[in-house]
Amino acid sequence: MRRCVYFILQTVLLAGCVSSSDGTMNRSLDSFRGESACYNRETEPYTAVVDTHLHYRPFDGKAIPFDEMNTYLSRTSVRFVNVYGIGQMLPANSSCSDYSKCPGIPVLPTTRNDFVNAENMLASAPDDLHLTLSMTFTDLSNPESTIALMALYEKEYPGMFHWMGEVNLVKQAQFNNHHVPASPQNIEQWADFMVELRVRNYPITIHSDIGNDANPTYYLHLMEKALARYPDNKIVWAHMGMSYQQTKMKASEHIAILSALLDQHPNLMLDISWRVLDDYYFSKKENQPLYVAFMNQYSERILPGSDFVAFRGNSYEVYQRELNATGRIHQYLDDNAFRNIVLGENYFKLLNLDYQAPAVCL
Numbered sequence: 445m446r447r448c449v450y451f452i453l454q455t456v457l458l459a460g461c462v463s464s465s466d467g468t469m470n471r472s473l474d475s476f477r478g479e480s481a482c483y484n485r486e487t488e489p490y491t492a493v494v495d496t497h498l499h500y501r502p503f504d505g506k507a508i509p510f511d512e513m514n515t516y517l518s519r520t521s522v523r524f525v526n527v528y529g530i531g532q533m534l535p536a537n538s539s540c541s542d543y544s545k546c547p548g549i550p551v552l553p554t555t556r557n558d559f560v561n562a563e564n565m566l567a568s569a570p571d572d573l574h575l576t577l578s579m580t581f582t583d584l585s586n587p588e589s590t591i592a593l594m595a596l597y598e599k600e601y602p603g604m605f606h607w608m609g610e611v612n613l614v615k616q617a618q619f620n621n622h623h624v625p626a627s628p629q630n631i632e633q634w635a636d637f638m639v640e641l642r643v644r645n646y647p648i649t650i651h652s653d654i655g656n657d658a659n660p661t662y663y664l665h666l667m668e669k670a671l672a673r674y675p676d677n678k679i680v681w682a683h684m685g686m687s688y689q690q691t692k693m694k695a696s697e698h699i700a701i702l703s704a705l706l707d708q709h710p711n712l713m714l715d716i717s718w719r720v721l722d723d724y725y726f727s728k729k730e731n732q733p734l735y736v737a738f739m740n741q742y743s744e745r746i747l748p749g750s751d752f753v754a755f756r757g758n759s760y761e762v763y764q765r766e767l768n769a770t771g772r773i774h775q776y777l778d779d780n781a782f783r784n785i786v787l788g789e790n791y792f793k794l795l796n797l798d799y800q801a802p803a804v805c806l
């Protein structure tokens with residue numbers, strides 16, 4: 445990889461760029477600090493400059509080393525990233541690494557991964573990427589200790605965390621590993637930490653399955669309750685509520701649910717991370733125009749992400765593949781939506797970051 449400066453005759457603007465080994469031209473972090481050359485969608489990547497959903501830590505703690513993960517990112521279009529732990533971990537003394545193959549073994553919320561991420565940030569924050577540390581420890585079905593732990597994080601790592609999540613309201617994939625959905629009563633019990641999140645201006649990313657193929661909207665009431673109870677919080681709904689348990693919902697029904705909630709709750713945003721969305725929804729021929737129209741309409745309410753998990757065995761190639769899959773739909777967005785979602789404008793506004801997305805070339 446080498447750094448370079450290229451000259452855009454059309455706009456007579458200089459922009460930093462980084463060329464990767466495969467020859468694609470990726471922009472530097474610095475190029476987002478102010479006005480920059482317009483973005484040429486024909487020659488520059490369709491993958492996003494922001495990955496708002498990246499798990500730097502896996503369930504079993506055996507991770508791709510932090511510096512190595514960052515070098516993977518540097519080779520892609522991504523310059524801004526949310527550093528998620530994974531809140532839920534296998535027991536420290538377990539030999540299981542894939543919870544889905546170990547039913548009965550608990551996968552439960554813990555602070556371990558967040559502390560490792562914070563220590564890594566202190567030791568070697570990269571200068572060519574903008575990393576946002578996220579608290580992922582919160583147990584939404586057992587929330588009493590959350591506020592005290594937030595205070596502990598602030599004491600140990602003042603000013604370093606700026607996000608909460610991904611946290612699980614209901615995640616059916618972990619039902620065999622002791623995860624229980626938060627109840628409506630539990631959602632009431634979030635009140636103290638939700639106030640604290642508002643005060644600190646942290647968004648919270650919530651994983652909450654809409655339902656499953658047998659009962660398509662079985663769990664929807666939980667997300668509806670959370671949104672109604674905390675309308676002033678910046679809530680990001682992970683994966684548009686989808687999962688491997690639900691791959692057959694009609695696009696029109698899915699979009700109707702999302703549209704209604706976006707209309708009712710102005711602070712709600714959707715995270716389109718995880719390839720399950722492209723594999724089972726966006727890429728279907730009859731669905732794609734519907735989802736593209738939806739994303740164009742609600743373009744200020746959508747955040748991109750890979751949902752990559754930095755398991756030790758995963759490689760740069762796997763990361764790039766996930767980025768391509770989750771970004772495939774970007775190619776069909778209109779220029780306004782492309783700038784808001786893919787070029788980072790929504791993310792910069794959400795976090796009040798002093799960065800700006802380039803305009804798309806006409």
Ligand SMILES: [Zn+2]
Binds near residue numbers: 499
């Ligand atoms: Zn995730």
